[in-house]
Amino acid sequence: MNSTFMGLEIGKRGLMTHQQALHVTGHNISNAENKEYSRQRVTITAMDPLYVPALNRANSPGNIGQGSVVASVERIRDSFIDDRIVTEKNTMGFWKTRNDFLYQIEMVYNEPTDQAIRTRLDEMWKAWEELSKYPEERSTREVVKEKAVNLTNEVKHVYSQLYELRQNANLQIAHRVDMVNMYARDIRDLNERILKAEALGDNPNDLKDKRDALIEKLSDIVDISVGRSDKDELIVYIGGENLVQGEIIRPLKVVMDPDNNGFFKVVWKDTDRDITIRGGELAGLIDIRDNVLRQNINSVNAFAVNLVDMTNEVHRDGFGRRNETNVDFFRHMAISDNPDGNFDLNNDGVNDITAIFKVAGNNKIDASAAIGITGTLTFVRNDETEAPAQIDYNASDTVLSVIKKMNDARMGVVAYVDHNSQLALKATIAGDTDKKNFMIRHLEDSGQFLVGFAGILKQSGAQGAFDYRRVNDIAKFLPQREHITVTPKFNPASHMAVSEAIMSDVDRISAAQGRDIGGTGDFNKSNGIGDGTNALRIARIRYKDAMVDNNTTFNDFYTSLISRLGAQGQEAKDRVNNQETLLKNLTNLRESVSGINLDEEMSNMIAFQHGYNAAARVINTMDRMLETILKLGA
Numbered sequence: 001m002n003s004t005f006m007g008l009e010i011g012k013r014g015l016m017t018h019q020q021a022l023h024v025t026g027h028n029i030s031n032a033e034n035k036e037y038s039r040q041r042v043t044i045t046a047m048d049p050l051y052v053p054a055l056n057r058a059n060s061p062g063n064i065g066q067g068s069v070v071a072s073v074e075r076i077r078d079s080f081i082d083d084r085i086v087t088e089k090n091t092m093g094f095w096k097t098r099n100d101f102l103y104q105i106e107m108v109y110n111e112p113t114d115q116a117i118r119t120r121l122d123e124m125w126k127a128w129e130e131l132s133k134y135p136e137e138r139s140t141r142e143v144v145k146e147k148a149v150n151l152t153n154e155v156k157h158v159y160s161q162l163y164e165l166r167q168n169a170n171l172q173i174a175h176r177v178d179m180v181n182m183y184a185r186d187i188r189d190l191n192e193r194i195l196k197a198e199a200l201g202d203n204p205n206d207l208k209d210k211r212d213a214l215i216e217k218l219s220d221i222v223d224i225s226v227g228r229s230d231k232d233e234l235i236v237y238i239g240g241e242n243l244v245q246g247e248i249i250r251p252l253k254v255v256m257d258p259d260n261n262g263f264f265k266v267v268w269k270d271t272d273r274d275i276t277i278r279g280g281e282l283a284g285l286i287d288i289r290d291n292v293l294r295q296n297i298n299s300v301n302a303f304a305v306n307l308v309d310m311t312n313e314v315h316r317d318g319f320g321r322r323n324e325t326n327v328d329f330f331r332h333m334a335i336s337d338n339p340d341g342n343f344d345l346n347n348d349g350v351n352d353i354t355a356i357f358k359v360a361g362n363n364k365i366d367a368s369a370a371i372g373i374t375g376t377l378t379f380v381r382n383d384e385t386e387a388p389a390q391i392d393y394n395a396s397d398t399v400l401s402v403i404k405k406m407n408d409a410r411m412g413v414v415a416y417v418d419h420n421s422q423l424a425l426k427a428t429i430a431g432d433t434d435k436k437n438f439m440i441r442h443l444e445d446s447g448q449f450l451v452g453f454a455g456i457l458k459q460s461g462a463q464g465a466f467d468y469r470r471v472n473d474i475a476k477f478l479p480q481r482e483h484i485t486v487t488p489k490f491n492p493a494s495h496m497a498v499s500e501a502i503m504s505d506v507d508r509i510s511a512a513q514g515r516d517i518g519g520t521g522d523f524n525k526s527n528g529i530g531d532g533t534n535a536l537r538i539a540r541i542r543y544k545d546a547m548v549d550n551n552t553t554f555n556d557f558y559t560s561l562i563s564r565l566g567a568q569g570q571e572a573k574d575r576v577n578n579q580e581t582l583l584k585n586l587t588n589l590r591e592s593v594s595g596i597n598l599d600e601e602m603s604n605m606i607a608f609q610h611g612y613n614a615a616a617r618v619i620n621t622m623d624r625m626l627e628t629i630l631k632l633g634a
Contacts, residue, residue, distance in 0.1 A: 005622075005626075006050070006064075006066070007618065007619075007621075007622035007625075008619055008622050008623070008626075009066065009067065010065070010066060010067035010618065011067075011615050011616070011618035011619035011622060012067075012615075012619065013047060013066065013067035013068055013069060013615075014067055014068060014611065014612075014614070014615025014618065015612060015615045015616060015619070016070075017044055017067075017068045017069060017070055017611075017615075018608045018609075018611040018612035018615060019612060020042060020070050020073075021042040021044065021070070021604075021608040021611075022605065022608045022609065022612065024040050024041070024042045024073055025601055025604050025605045025608060026605075027040065028040060028596050028601050029596070029598065029601050029602075029605075031596065032596040032598055032601075036209055036210070036212075036213040037206075037209055037596070038075045038076055038077045038205065038208075038209050038212075038594040039075075039076045039594050039595060039596055040073050040074065040075055040076070040205055041073070041074045041076055042070055042072075042073055042074075043070070043071045043072045043073070043074055044068050044069070044070060044071070045068065045069060045070075045071040046065060046066075046067075046068060046069070047065070047066040047067050047068060047069045048066065049064055049065055049066060050064040050065075050066055072203055073203050073205065074203070074205075075203065075205040075208060075209070076593060076594050077208075077212075077593070077594050078590065078593050078594070079228055081586060081589055081590045081593065082212060082215075082216075082226075082590070083225075083226060084586055085216065085219075085583065085586050085587070085590065086215060086216060086219040086224065086225070086226060087219075087225075088579060088582055088583050088586060089216060089219040089220050089280075089583065090219050090220075090222075090223040090224070090279035090280050091279060091575075091579055092220070092576070092579040092580070092583060093219070093220040093221060093222075093279065093280040093281040093282075093283075093284060094279050094280055094281070094283050094284040094287075095284070095572055095575040095576050095579060096281070096284070096576050096579075097281045097284030097285055097288065098284045098287065098288060098292075098572045098575075099569070099572035099573055099575070099576050101165065101169065101284075101285075101288045101292070101293075102288075102292070102565065102568055102569040102572050103569065104165055105162065105165065105292070105293070105296060105565060105569075106565060106566070106569055108158055108161040108162055108165070109158060109562060109565065111562050115154070116154070117151070117154050117155060117158060117303075117558060118555065118558055118559070118562075120147070120150050120151040120154045121151055121542075121554060121555060121558065122555070123147045123150065123151075124144070124147040124148050124150075124151050125539055125541075125542045126147075127140070127143045127144040127147040127148075128144060128535050128536070128538050128539035129535075129536065129539040130143065130144075131143075131144050131509070131511050131532060131535040132511065132532035132533070132535040132536035132539060133532060134532070135511035135512060135529065135530060135531060135532035135535060136321075136529050136530050138506060138507070141506035141507070141509045141511070142506055144506075144509060144535075145498060145502055145503070145506050145509070148329070148330070148498050148502075149497075149498055149503075152330070152496045152497050152498060155300065155303070155304050155493050155496050156493065156494060156495070156496060156497075158300055158493070159297065159300050159301075159304075159491065159493040159494050160494065162293055162296050162297050162300065163297065163491075163494070165293055166263075166289050166293040166294070166297065169285045169288050169289040169293065170263045170264055170289055172285050173254060173264050173266065173282065173285045173286060173289070174254045174264055176221050176222070176281055176282045176285065177252050177253065177254050177266055177282070179221055180218065180221055180222055180243075180252055180282070181251045181252060183214050183217055183218040183221075184218070184236070184243050184244050184249050184251065185249060185251075186214050187211055187214050187215065187218070187234075187236060187244050188244050188246075188247055188248070188249045190207055190210055190211040190214070191211070191233070191234055191244070191246050191247055192247045193207055194207050194208060194211065195232060195246070195247070211234070215236065218236070219280065220280060220281060221280045221281045221282055222238055222277060222279070222280040222281075222282045222283070223238065223239070223277065223278045223279030223280050223283065224236050224237060224238055224243065224280075225237045232246065233245060233246035234246070238275060238276075238277070239275055239276035239277065239278070240276075241268070241275075250268060250269070250270060251269045251270075252266055252267070252268060252269060252275065253266075253267060253268075253269040254266055254267075255267055255272070259433060260290065260433075261434060261435075263289065263290075266282065266286075292568065294434070296561070296565070297491070297493075298429045298434070298437065299557075299561050300493045301429070301437065301491055301492050301493045302428070302429055302547070302549075303493070303547070303554065303557060303558060303561075304492050304493040304496045305357070305438060305488050305492040305493075306426075306546055306547055306548075306554070307330070307546070307554055308330040308331075308332055308488075308492070308496060309332075309357070309358060309426075309485060310541050310544075310546045311329050311330055311538055311541065312328045312329055312330055312332065313418060313419065314419055314534065314537050314538050314541065315327065315328065315329040315509075315510045315534070315538060316328065316482070316510070317419075317420070317510075317513075317514070317534065318510025318511065318512055318513055318514070318534030318535075318537075319510055319511075319512040319513070319514055319526035319527070319534070320507050320508040320509060320510050320511070320512075321507040321508075321511075321529050322507055322508075323526045324508050324510075325510065325514065325526075326482065327499070327501050327502070327508050327510060328499045328501070329498065329499060329502055329509065329510070329538075330496065330497070330498060330499055331495070331496075331497045331498065331499045331500065332485070332488060333488060333489040333492070333495050334486040334487065334488065334489065335355050335486065335487045335488060335489050335490065336351075336355060336486060336487075338351065339481075339486075340354065340472060340474045340475075341354045341355045341356050341474055341484075341486040341487065342354055342355075342471045342472060343355045343487075345435060345436075351471050352469075352471065353439075353468045353469055353470075353471065354466075354468050354470060354471055354472065354473040354474055355439050355468065355486060355487035356427070356439065356440045356466075356468070356474065356477075356484060356485070356486060356487060357426065357427050357438045357439070357440070357485045357486060357487040357488060358424060358425065358426045358427070358440075358484070358485040359424070359425050359440070359443075359456055359477055359479060359483060359484050359485075360418055360420075360422050360423065360424040360425075360456075360479060360483040360484075361422045361423045361424070361450075361454035361455040361456045361478075361479060361483070362422070362455030362456075362478060362479050362480070362483065363422065363423075363453065363454055363455035364420065364421040364422060365399055365417065365421060365422065365423055365453070365454060366399070366421075367398065367399040367400050367403075367417045367421070368398055368399075368400060369398060369399075370395060370396055370397065370398055371393065371395065371397055371398065371399060371402065371449060371453060372395045373393070373395060373447055373448050373449060373453060374392075374393065374394045374395055374447055375392075375393055375445055375446045375447020375448065375449055375460075376390050376391065376392050376393075376445075376446045376447070377390065377391045377392075377393065377402075377406070377443075377444070377445055377446075377449065377450065378390050378442065378443075378444035378445075378446070378465070379391070379406075379409075379411040379412070379413055379441070379442055379443065379444075380411070380412075380441040380442035380467075381411050381412060381431070381441075382411065382412025382413075382427070382428070382429075382430045382431050382432065382436065382439075382441055383412075383430075383431035383432050384431075384432045386441065388442075389409055389411045391405045391406055391409060393405070393447070393449055399417065399423065400417075402415075402449065403415045403416065403417070403423075407548060407549065407551070410549075412427060412428050412430065412431070412440075412441060413425055413426065413427055413428070413440055413441075413443070414426050414428060414548040414549045415548070416545075416548045419537060422454075422455075422483075423450075423454040423456065425440065425443070425456065426438075426440075426548060427439050427440045427441075427487070428549045429549075434490070434491075435490070437487075437490075438487050438488055438492075439468055439487050440466070440468060441467070441468045441469075442465065442466065442467050442468065443456070443457060443465060443466040443476075444457075444461070444462060444464075444465035444466075445457055445460055445461075445464075445465075446460060446461060447460060448460060451464070451478075455478050455479065456477060456478060456479065457476060457477065457478060458475075458476060458477065458478045459476070464476060509535075510534050510535075511531070511532050511534055511535040512526050512527050512528060512529065512530075512531035512532070512533065512534055513526075513527050513531055513533035513534040513537070514526050514527060515527060541554070542554060542555060
C-alpha cells in the first residue's frame with residue numbers, strides 16, 4: 001500500500017521542481033542584455049509512478065504518481081542559424097578589413113587637393129612650358145627645379161605611406177594568427193569542460209554559449225566551418241583541415257616568405273604547410289598586402305621610373321646655358337653598380353643576371369612605312385612560367401603595327417618610337433616577383449627587324465639573342481651605351497629625385513635644342529641660350545602615351561589609378577553595408593529563437609511562483625492530515 005508520507009514527498013518534489021524553474025527564469029532575466037546568452041528552458045516531467053510488480057502487491061490501483069521532476073534544462077539554440085552567421089561573418093571580416101585599408105589608401109593619395117601628385121605634376125609641366133618661353137631667365141629654371149622637387153617629394157611620400165600600410169598589414173597578419181591560436185585554445189578548453197560535464201549527465205549550457213561566442217569571434221578572423229555531427233567532438237575547420245577537434249588543437253604560425261619580400265605567410269605549426277585562407281580578416285589582410293597595396297606601390301613605381309626615363313631621354317639631347325649636354329634631369333639609381341647591368345639576383349654573392357630596363361635602336365625609322373622584311377620576334381613572359389612568346393612580322397607590316405602586336409601581347413616588354421624616331425623597348429612590372437620589375441628578360445629576332453632595321457641587336461637568331469639569365473649579355477646589343485638604361489633600384493619611387501647636377505646648378509637644365517653640325521647624325525651644337533625648344537619638348541611629354549603598357553599619358557595613368565581605387569573602395573563599402581544588413585537580419589532571427597523576452601519570463605516566474613506556493617500548501621495540508629491521525633492515536 002502507499003506510504004502514509006507519500007503526499008509529503010510529492011509536495012517536496014513540487015517545491016524542488018518549481019524552485020529550480022524559478023532559478024532558471026531568474027538566470028534568463030539576469031542575462032537579458034547578454035548578447036552571447038541563449039535562453040534556457042526547464043523541461044518538467046512526471047516522476048516514475050510507484051508500482052511494485054509482485055504477487056503480494058496490495059489489491060489497489062497501481063502506477064500511483066509521485067509528483068514532478070526536472071528532466072533537463074534545455075538551451076534554446078538553432079545551429080543552422082549559427083552556421084549561417086559564422087559563414088556571413090567570414091565574408092564580413094574580409095570586406096570590412098578591405099574597406100578600412102582602402103579608405104586609408106585613399107587618404108594617402110589625398111585626391112583631389114593641392115598637395116597631391118596630380119597637382120604637383122601639372123605644376124611641373126606648366127613650369128617647363130614657362131621655361132620654353134623664357135629660357136634665358138634663371139628664375140624660370142629655378143621654378144622648374146622646385147616644381148620637380150615638389151613632385152619627387154610627393155611621389156616619395158605616397159610611396160612611403162603605401163609601404164608603411166603594407167608593413168602594417170603584414171604585422172596585423174601575425175597578430176590575427178595569434179588571436180586565432182588564442183581562440184582555438186579557449187575552444188579546446190571549453191570542449192574539454194563540456195565533455196566532462198556531459199559525461200556526468202549535466203547540461204553545460206553556459207559553457208556552450210561561451211564556446212559559440214568564441215566560434216563567432218574566430219569566424220571574423222578566418223574562414224572556418226564547424227562540424228557538429230559527433231556529439232562528443234565539436235570540430236572547427238580551416239580550409240577543410242582541423243584547427244580544433246574536441247580536445248586537440250593544431251595551432252598556426254607565421255613564417256617569412258623569401259619569395260614575397262620577406263613578408264609573413266601563414267602555415268600549420270606542426271607541418272609548416274601553407275594554409276588555404278579564403279575569408280575573414282586574415283584573408284582580407286593578405287589580399288590587401290599582396291594585391292591591392294602591391295599593385296598601388298608598383299603603379300607608383302612605374303609612374304616614377306617612366307617619368308624619370310622619358311624626361312631624361314629628352315633632357316640629355318638638349319643643352320644648358322653653358323652648352324652642356326647629355327645631363328640627366330632626374331636621378332637614375334641603377335640596381336647594380338656594374339655599368340653592364342650585371343646583378344646578383346639570388347643573393348649568393350655572385351652576379352647571375354643582366355638587368356636592363358630600356359634599350360633604344362641606333363637607326364632612325366619611318367614608323368608608318370612598310371618594313372619590307374619578315375621574321376619572328378621571340379620574348380619571354382614576365383611571370384612564373386617564363387614561357388616563350390613569339391610575334392611574327394612580314395614585309396607589309398609597318399613599325400607601328402609591329403609595335404602594336406608587341407604591346408598587345410602583354411609579355412613584359414613594350415615598344416614605342418622615341419623623340420629621335422628610334423625604336424625603343426622597355427620592361428614593365430613583373431608578374432611573378434617584385435625583384436624582377438623593369439627587367440627585359442629575352443630579346444630574339446630570327447630576321448632583321450631588331451637587327452639591321454632598328455639597330456638594337458647585333459645578330460639574328462638564338463646566338464644573337466639577349467637573355468637576362470646570363471651575365472655580360474649587354475654585349476648582344478648594338479647601340480651605344482647611352483641608348484641602354486640599366487634596371488632601376490628596387491622601388492624607384494622611394495628614391496625619385498632631381499639629379500645632383502641640376503640641384504647644384506640650374507644653368508645645366510637643358511632648355512635649348514641643338515643642331516647637327518658636320519652631318520654626324522647627332523645634335524652637337526646648341527641653338528643658343530635663347531632657345532627653349534627642348535624645354536617645350538619635355539613639356540609636351542604630358543600629351544604623349546608615355547605609359548606605353550597602358551597606352552596612356554602620365555596624367556591619365558594617374559587618374560585611372562585613382563579611379564580604380566575609388567571603384568574598389570565603393571565596392572568594399574557596398575559589400576560591408578550589405579553584410580551588415582544580412583547579419584542584422586540573421587541576428588534578429590536568432591534573437592527570436594534564443595533571445596530573452598522579459599514579458600514572457602515574468603509570466604513564467606509568476607506561474608512557477610504559484611506552482612511553488614501550491615506545492616507548499618500540499619505539504620501543509622498533508623501535515624495537518626498526519627497531525628489528525630496522530631491525535632487519534634493519543
